[in-house]
Amino acid sequence: MSRLYGTRGWILLGAFAFILFVAFPVLSLKVSEQSALHLSQYWVTLVGKIMCYAIVAIAMDLIWGYCGILSLGHGLFFALGGYAMGMYLMRQIGREGQYQSDLPDFMVFLNWKEYPWHWWNTEHFWYCALLVVAVPALLALVFGFFAFRSRVKGVYFSIITQALTFAAMLAFFRNAMGFGGNNGFTDFKRILGLPITTPGTRMLLFAATGFVLIATLLLARWIVTSKFGRVLTAIRDAETRVAFCGYDTVSYKLAIFVLSAVICGVAGALYVPQVGIINPSEMSPANSIEIAIWVAVGGRGTLAGAILGAGIVNFGKSFFTQAFPEYWLYALGLLFILVTLFLPRGVMGLLQRSAR
Amino acid sequence: MRTLIFLLLMACAAPALALDKDVVEKLAFGDGDERSAAVLALVKDGDEAAVPLLKALDGDSVQSVEKRVLIINGDEGIDAVTGEKVSPLPENRDDVVVNNRLRGEIENALAAFNLLSPDRGVRLGAAKSLATGADPGMLKLVQKALARETDPDIKPLLEVTAAGMEMRAGDKESRLAAIRRLGESASPHIRTLLAAAAEGDPDAEIRAEAQKSLRAVQGRLDWGERAGLLFAGVSLGSVLLLAALGLAITYGLMGVINMAHGELIMIGAYATYAVQKFFRLHLPEAFNWYLLAAIPVSFVVSALVGMLLERAVIRWLYGRPLETLLATWGISLTLIQAVRTIFGAQNVQVENPAFMSGGVQALSNVVLPWSRIYIIGFAALVLLSMYLLLTKTRLGLFVRGVTQNREMASCVGVPTARIDTLAFGLGTGIAGLAGCALSQLGNVGPDLGQGYIVDSFMVVVFGGVGQLAGTVYAALVLGLANKLLESFSGAVIAKIVVLVFIIFFIQRRPQGLFALRGRAVEA
Numbered sequence: 001m002s003r004l005y006g007t008r009g010w011i012l013l014g015a016f017a018f019i020l021f022v023a024f025p026v027l028s029l030k031v032s033e034q035s036a037l038h039l040s041q042y043w044v045t046l047v048g049k050i051m052c053y054a055i056v057a058i059a060m061d062l063i064w065g066y067c068g069i070l071s072l073g074h075g076l077f078f079a080l081g082g083y084a085m086g087m088y089l090m091r092q093i094g095r096e097g098q099y100q101s102d103l104p105d106f107m108v109f110l111n112w113k114e115y116p117w118h119w120w121n122t123e124h125f126w127y128c129a130l131l132v133v134a135v136p137a138l139l140a141l142v143f144g145f146f147a148f149r150s151r152v153k154g155v156y157f158s159i160i161t162q163a164l165t166f167a168a169m170l171a172f173f174r175n176a177m178g179f180g181g182n183n184g185f186t187d188f189k190r191i192l193g194l195p196i197t198t199p200g201t202r203m204l205l206f207a208a209t210g211f212v213l214i215a216t217l218l219l220a221r222w223i224v225t226s227k228f229g230r231v232l233t234a235i236r237d238a239e240t241r242v243a244f245c246g247y248d249t250v251s252y253k254l255a256i257f258v259l260s261a262v263i264c265g266v267a268g269a270l271y272v273p274q275v276g277i278i279n280p281s282e283m284s285p286a287n288s289i290e291i292a293i294w295v296a297v298g299g300r301g302t303l304a305g306a307i308l309g310a311g312i313v314n315f316g317k318s319f320f321t322q323a324f325p326e327y328w329l330y331a332l333g334l335l336f337i338l339v340t341l342f343l344p345r346g347v348m349g350l351l352q353r354s355a356r
Numbered sequence: 357m358r359t360l361i362f363l364l365l366m367a368c369a370a371p372a373l374a375l376d377k378d379v380v381e382k383l384a385f386g387d388g389d390e391r392s393a394a395v396l397a398l399v400k401d402g403d404e405a406a407v408p409l410l411k412a413l414d415g416d417s418v419q420s421v422e423k424r425v426l427i428i429n430g431d432e433g434i435d436a437v438t439g440e441k442v443s444p445l446p447e448n449r450d451d452v453v454v455n456n457r458l459r460g461e462i463e464n465a466l467a468a469f470n471l472l473s474p475d476r477g478v479r480l481g482a483a484k485s486l487a488t489g490a491d492p493g494m495l496k497l498v499q500k501a502l503a504r505e506t507d508p509d510i511k512p513l514l515e516v517t518a519a520g521m522e523m524r525a526g527d528k529e530s531r532l533a534a535i536r537r538l539g540e541s542a543s544p545h546i547r548t549l550l551a552a553a554a555e556g557d558p559d560a561e562i563r564a565e566a567q568k569s570l571r572a573v574q575g576r577l578d579w580g581e582r583a584g585l586l587f588a589g590v591s592l593g594s595v596l597l598l599a600a601l602g603l604a605i606t607y608g609l610m611g612v613i614n615m616a617h618g619e620l621i622m623i624g625a626y627a628t629y630a631v632q633k634f635f636r637l638h639l640p641e642a643f644n645w646y647l648l649a650a651i652p653v654s655f656v657v658s659a660l661v662g663m664l665l666e667r668a669v670i671r672w673l674y675g676r677p678l679e680t681l682l683a684t685w686g687i688s689l690t691l692i693q694a695v696r697t698i699f700g701a702q703n704v705q706v707e708n709p710a711f712m713s714g715g716v717q718a719l720s721n722v723v724l725p726w727s728r729i730y731i732i733g734f735a736a737l738v739l740l741s742m743y744l745l746l747t748k749t750r751l752g753l754f755v756r757g758v759t760q761n762r763e764m765a766s767c768v769g770v771p772t773a774r775i776d777t778l779a780f781g782l783g784t785g786i787a788g789l790a791g792c793a794l795s796q797l798g799n800v801g802p803d804l805g806q807g808y809i810v811d812s813f814m815v816v817v818f819g820g821v822g823q824l825a826g827t828v829y830a831a832l833v834l835g836l837a838n839k840l841l842e843s844f845s846g847a848v849i850a851k852i853v854v855l856v857f858i859i860f861f862i863q864r865r866p867q868g869l870f871a872l873r874g875r876a877v878e879a
Contacts, residue, residue, distance in 0.1 A: 070678045152862060155613050155677040159813050160859050166810050167855040170848050285810065289615075289685050296682060329693035334685020340679045341672055 021208035065300035068236030073161035075288035081265030088128035140261035184279025301347025472499035506859025539569030593835025605783035607658025618805025
């Protein structure tokens with residue numbers, strides 16, 4: 001316990017958990033809608049969504065902040081987890097689609113008669129949950145193995161992961177892939193038999209996301225304070241030296257890359273039922289780079305900073321896109337420039353400096 | 357132009373106007389089939405006397421008085437049969453109505469008559485249109501035109517057309533001869549004709565002969581397709597090369613990861629648009645030459661923006677590539693939004709100048725568009741000037757010096773900071789030139805650059821960072837591979853396959869990325 005956080009850290013974390021698991025459910029479900037304290041569905045969905053982003057940011061911080069590998073494929077892992085969950089949610093629609101068929105609407109539209117092979121068994125939740133973890137893990141394992149073994153590093157790794165994401169996006173845009181093409185999956189009705197739009201179910205999803213977020217934070221904190229984590233940091237700072245000391249750097253990098261991908265997949269799986277849609281634009285290279293800016297804003301190498309950064313940028317985004325939609329890209333662009341130029345240690349760096 | 361020909365034809369045909377009364381009456385008053393037959397009958401003899409009547413029918417200016425058919429021209433008329441002037445016009449006239457089917461046939465017939473026009477362009481156009489849709493009934497007219505024709509471009513076309521007609525009508529000997537002659541053509545239309553004959557003709561001898569000719573035609577068409585594919589590949593390669601050349605300097609030589617490279621291409625395209633607009637408003641008579649003015653303008657605008665970025669942002673991030681990546685991504689977002697604010701979110705229209713439109717008919721089934729040919733040439737020109745600039749000028753010497761050993765260059769008095777700015781400006785200026793070229797090929801919109809950023813990086817990385825020659829090979833290989841795969845599997849799959857191939861290539865040959873070896877790799 002004390003290895004992970006000091007007393008103040010645990011108190012802050014406890015307060016955070018209290019807000020998520022007590023304040024939010026009470027304010028949105030128990031307080032009447034007329035009350036000024038009532039939290040609308042909009043806020044529950046927004047915060048739930050941002051928590052999913054925060055989980056991704058932690059995954060990104062683990063690999064970029066602590067190991068110095070800037071992966072631009074994290075948007076892809078996130079979307080793959082989302083698609084795996086989306087397949088289950090599509091099966092849960094049953095015959096309530098527009099065409100009242102056993103098949104999802106887009107397959108009826110394409111005049112398909114049965115599910116393609118990769119939809120096998122997807123009506124079972126456990127199988128899709130397995131896919132959520134296994135697909136990103138497998139992709140990261142294979143891709144990372146080849147990349148790290150041939151010592152692709154730094155910017156080259158960023159660029160080829162971006163190319164991978166781009167290629168995957170093009171592939172998922174095709175109808176023939178069997179993932180709904182442009183439109184992706186939407187119009188979900190149920191999850192685990194529960195109607196997906198009711199406030200109760202939404203709060204359950206919200207709480208599950210909050211739980212995963214805190215668990216991910218603790219897991220990541222446990223990793224970076226372990227010996228394994230120290231080696232990762234050493235690889236970031238002087239990879240050759242670590243290798244000369246006898247460490248197999250490829251395995252270390254591969255392990256953290258795969259773990260990071262799995263965390264992204266889980267975040268994607270939690271994201272899809274809450275926002276109600278998954279389509280290939282989630283894989284666009286721009287999304288993956290945005291993940292990096294969340295971490296940079298919060299402060300690299302500080303896990304709490306990743307959560308903070310994801311929160312600041314995404315609340316900013318939802319505020320700007322409603323109030324001044326014209327200016328959001330200016331704000332985001334300037335954020336990229338200013339943070340890299342003037343805030344190399346992010347908001348956490350600022351906080352630490354002012355605390356001192 | 358058409359009216360001029362019409363008047364010319366009118367002038368030479370009017371005195372000799374004398375048509376078969378029976379045919380003209382059928383044309384005006386008969387039922388559907390009779391009228392079609394009458395049109396063909398008028399064409400069959402190739403008598404140009406029929407042209408004014410057909411023209412008038414097409415233009416709805418034929419009227420009838422009892423059994424007399426009149427071509428109306430203002431307030432006087434001409435008797436269609438005798439050619440006499442009728443003035444003043446009688447009162448009780450009826451319109452001769454032309455339905456759509458008949459109009460199509462009349463227009464086809466008029467096209468056939470155009471074969472006899474004194475104007476070469478008109479004849480060529482007519483010969484081309486008849487090559488794909490001629491009725492065997494027009495054979496006599498085509499033969500007449502063939503006898504008169506001397507132009508080396510038109511004559512072979514007519515010969516093929518005539519043979520195609522003979523193949524379908526006439527006695528066996530002449531049909532066989534026609535089929536043999538068709539074996540020397542290379543047009544998709546003849547292929548269909550021959551295929552029909554090879555499959556369905558009742559005469560076995562004709563079937564065999566048609567199959568033989570069909571194979572010859574097919575072989576020639578295949579070559580045409582291959583040549584077309586090669587051209588498309590080279591063309592795509594030249595576009596990729598233009599997009600990647602600027603990056604080969606900023607990334608390849610200077611090591612700056614410029615994610616805003618695509619947006620600098622986009623700015624070049626918008627600069628071209630602005631120049632075009634200026635010419636349209638202020639110099640409409642020189643509009644065709646706006647592109648020549650746009651080339652330096654797009655270079656300078658993009659170079660200035662690039663130099664500004666280098667001074668303001670990128671300079672502070674040298675040696676921190678990941679930060680450079682993020683900051684330049686931010687720049688690209690800002691530039692996209694700035695262009696949206698200035699020019700609007702919609703695509704803008706950049707019109708090709710006249711000399712860029714149209715194409716060269718290289719083979720019967722291959723047309724090479726002029727715009728693509730010019731851009732291949734332009735890419736070669738840009739490449740050559742960049743090569744000369746880097747190897748023959750003082751600036752080029754300094755750029756290479758700073759790339760190879762910054763401290764040493766600085767020690768011997770090279771102003772390294774200024775050289776960085778200039779080299780970056782050169783790279784972004786070339787991106788601007790790419791934008792100018794791309795504006796001639798497709799849509800110009802704020803998102804233009806986003807589509808090229810991944811491709812350009814792939815080209816530079818694939819070719820080997822820091823090597824211009826590698827960039828050229830990579831662009832051509834990727835262009836050709838993309839088009840080749842496209843012909844098997846469709847565009848999207850081709851793109852994915854190429855991307856995956858590059859990903860694997862980089863992993864197999866990471867040393868191909870960096871020419872540096874040993875300790876320098878870590879530096």
